[in-house]
Amino acid sequence: xxxxxxxxxxxxxxxxxxxxxxxxxxxxxxxxxxxxxxxxxxxxxxxxxxxxxxxxxxxxxxxxxxxxxxxxxxxxxxxxxxxxxxxxxxxxxxxxxxxxxxxxxxxxxxxxxxxxxxxxxxxxxxxxxxxxxxxxxxxxxxxxxxxxxxxxxxxxxxxxxxxxxxxxxxxxxxxxxxxxxxxxxxxxxxxxxxxxxxxxxxxxxxxxxxxxxxxxxxxxxxxxxxxxxxxxxxxxxxxxxxxxxxxxxxxxxxxxxxxxxxxxxxxxxxxxxxxxxxxxxxxxxxxxxxxxxxxxxxxxxxxxxxxx
Ligand code: PBG
Numbered sequence: 001x002x003x004x005x006x007x008x009x010x011x012x013x014x015x016x017x018x019x020x021x022x023x024x025x026x027x028x029x030x031x032x033x034x035x036x037x038x039x040x041x042x043x044x045x046x047x048x049x050x051x052x053x054x055x056x057x058x059x060x061x062x063x064x065x066x067x068x069x070x071x072x073x074x075x076x077x078x079x080x081x082x083x084x085x086x087x088x089x090x091x092x093x094x095x096x097x098x099x100x101x102x103x104x105x106x107x108x109x110x111x112x113x114x115x116x117x118x119x120x121x122x123x124x125x126x127x128x129x130x131x132x133x134x135x136x137x138x139x140x141x142x143x144x145x146x147x148x149x150x151x152x153x154x155x156x157x158x159x160x161x162x163x164x165x166x167x168x169x170x171x172x173x174x175x176x177x178x179x180x181x182x183x184x185x186x187x188x189x190x191x192x193x194x195x196x197x198x199x200x201x202x203x204x205x206x207x208x209x210x211x212x213x214x215x216x217x218x219x220x221x222x223x224x225x226x227x228x229x230x231x232x233x234x235x236x237x238x239x240x241x242x243x244x245x246x247x248x249x250x251x252x253x254x255x256x257x258x259x260x261x262x263x264x265x266x267x268x269x270x271x272x273x274x275x276x277x278x279x280x281x282x283x284x285x286x287x288x289x290x291x292x293x294x295x296x297x298x299x300x301x302x303x304x305x306x307x308x
């Protein structure tokens with residue numbers, strides 16, 4: 001009876017696995033603050049996406065970890081930058097079995113760790129950053145990414161990327177807009193995962209955790225600019241925002257269960273303070289209940305396999 005009357009359930013096709021690919025390594029390297037998650041080599045990335053396809057996941061979201069960084073994030077635009085190389089390898093490996101998605105943001109590639117380029121006074125320059133995002137979008141589309149994850153929170157980024165994609169004939173490359181992305185402490189472990197160079201914070205472009213209405217405003221703007229999917233991030237502390245966005249959106253709405261959410265449950269479970277399996281499942285079904293059509297989660301593969 002309980003199963004039959006459940007209002008929500010998890011399905012592998014609605015789970016997306018974030019993956020990190022590191023330049024210059026031949027072995028996968030563990031990430032201390034995210035037990036079970038690694039920085040992949042190209043070879044181990046190929047194996048990981050094959051497993052993801054076999055498990056029936058909806059997609060993978062790729063992040064690059066370059067060896068060298070500079071002020072403008074050149075590695076993000078270089079066709080031979082690690083993220084673009086990784087994307088080509090993944091597309092070659094799994095083709096259309098998964099939706100291959102890429103993080104479109106400069107923070108992994110800049111030596112100051114910000115999501116954009118800086119002006120003379122050291123502030124993130126929104127409009128100069130849009131020019132870099134346009135080039136990055138072309139590089140990613142040419143590498144075979146099917147869905148570009150615009151996570152930088154620059155104003156006007158969706159419109160800028162849509163325009164350049166269409167002009168270059170990439171009319172089938174879709175845009176996932178991190179519409180409501182909050183300046184969150186829960187990104188902590190991710191900064192280790194990508195060897196982030198950031199000192200300071202992202203509060204001049206990411207949202208204030210106190211603001212709910214503003215999340216809806218950001219989502220509405222991205223819809224108007226041509227977003228194909230909207231994302232709310234992080235998930236657990238922003239379920240009200242997720243619910244608001246799901247209520248107004250006429251495109252799919254996803255949520256990102258971020259690194260800190262993963263680390264909290266893993267750490268508590270490792271101490272024996274929480275039932276790991278039940279806590280993971282409850283955290284995910286709560287995100288579904290709040291209105292997510294699909295979820296990015298570092299547990300995607302494990303959950304998908306347990307559902308089969
Ligand atoms: C930016 C980006 C971040 C995350 C995804 N994309 C970091 C940030 O905004 O500081 C965080 C994901 C996570 O914590 O799991 N490229």
